Amino acid sequence: MPDTYDYITLMCRLKAAQARNKELESGERYVKLKELHQKDCRDYEHKILELQTEIAEAHKETIRVRNYWFQVLEDMLLEFEAMQKKVERKLKEMEKRVLFAEKQRDDALDKVKELRLQFYKTAARLEEEQGKNLKLRAQINRDYENSSIPSSKVLRRKKITNSREKTGRKPGAQPGHKGHSRKKQEPTRPAILLPPPEEVLEDCAFKKTARTIIKQLVRVRMVLDVTEYHADVYYNSQTGERVHAAFPDGVIDDVNYDGSIRAFLFLLNNDCCTSIDKSRKFLSDLTGGKLNISKGMISKLSREFALKTESERRTAYAEMLLSPVMHTDCTNARENGKNCQVYVCVTPDGKALYFAREKKGHEGVKGNDLSES
Structure with a gap:
């Protein structure tokens, strides 16, 4: 039998539905x-x-x-x-x-x-x-006292008196003064010990002391040094080519002279002011007549050395042009038997260059370039 609560609930819902239906x-x-x-x-x-x-x-x-x-x-x-x-x-x-x-x-x-x-x-x-x-x-103050002018040429000359005071000492070195002896050189060969005298060997009373006397004999000699190079020639039977080993630098002709001979002749001819004939004769005498250098080779040494230093001279000249002051002086000289003018250009820092010109004054200074020196 249905529950009373469910019945009441259903009745309420029914009434609500009827009311809603009626409204609708x-x-x-x-x-x-x-x-x-x-x-x-x-x-x-x-x-x-x-x-x-x-x-x-x-x-x-x-x-x-x-x-x-x-x-x-x-x-x-x-x-x-x-x-x-x-x-x-x-x-x-x-x-x-x-x-x-x-x-x-x-x-x-x-x-x-x-x-x-x-x-x-x-x-x-x-x-x-x-x-x-x-x-x-x-020039004005020159007389017989400060120049080579004889006193007889002076009109009003005075008597020359000896004002030295006599000391009573003998001339020459004085006792206690250190002598100026010759400078000893470094030995180039073993020292030679001299044998004792015969009297020392015969008499046993002589005893060896701690003192040794040393004396040197200095000599200079010139030796001709010749180096010969041999290079075998090889032949290629297929191509016909012939080859040989390369020679060292500077060995071009059959006979070549190295820098020592060239420098020696250059210094003799320029620094020592020796003529070309005397320079070649001196070298020939030193070598026993084996070396006879031609005059043409000696005469062109200056030009060869100048060409080798061309870059250094250009650098020095460029640095001299940058200097705020450059002193220039001129002196007479002779070049190939002709008179010429030598300009000496010097800067305060010690650099110096020489230029040979035919004229003096401003005409000689124009065109001062190393390529023309």
Whole structure:
């Protein structure tokens, strides 16, 4: 049998369903739903109007802020253009000032250069005049006391007196004075011990002391040193080629002279001022007549050595041109039997170069280049 609670529940549901059905049949439910829907629509329309109003206000505010920022940007742009024009004016003024300063500097440098040249000319003239003055004073003050002029040529000469005081000592080295002996050389061969005298060997009373007397005999000798190279020749039977081993550098002709002979002859001819004939004769006598160097080889040694030092001379001349001061003097000489002028160029740091020219003065200084020296 159904429970009383379930029955009551079912009856309540039935009544609710009947009431709902009645409302639906009569249209009251539809009217209520329509009223609720219209109310919600009105509320939504009101909210939409409020939102549209807020959007319009926000759009107006955005337009106002945008216009404000556009105005600010235009003001900043105008201010920037004004500042840029001001900076450009200042740059132009500074450029004018720089150009004017550079012109003043160039004028000052030109003036300093002229003053330096004038100073060098004045200093050179002063040095020349001082040299002439010193030379003239020396010539004026020369007499029999300070030159080789005999006293008989002097008109008003005075008696030459001996002002030395007599000391009573003998002439020559004095006791206790250290003598100036000859400098001993380094031995080139083992020392030779001399045998004792016969009287020492015969008499046993002689005893050996700790003292040893050392004396040297120095001599100079010249030895002819000849090196001969042999190179076998090989023949290729297929190609007909002949080859041999390469000779060392400098070995070109059948007989070659190395740098020692060339330097020896160059020093004899130039440094010792020995003629070419005497130089070759001296070398021939030293070697027992084995070496007879031709005159042409000796005469061209100076040119060969000069060509080997061409790069060094160019470097030295370039460094001399960079020096603030270069002194130049001229002296007479002879070249190949003709008179010439030798210019000596010297800088304060000790560099010196010699140039041979045919003329003196400014004409000789023109074209001072190593390629012509």
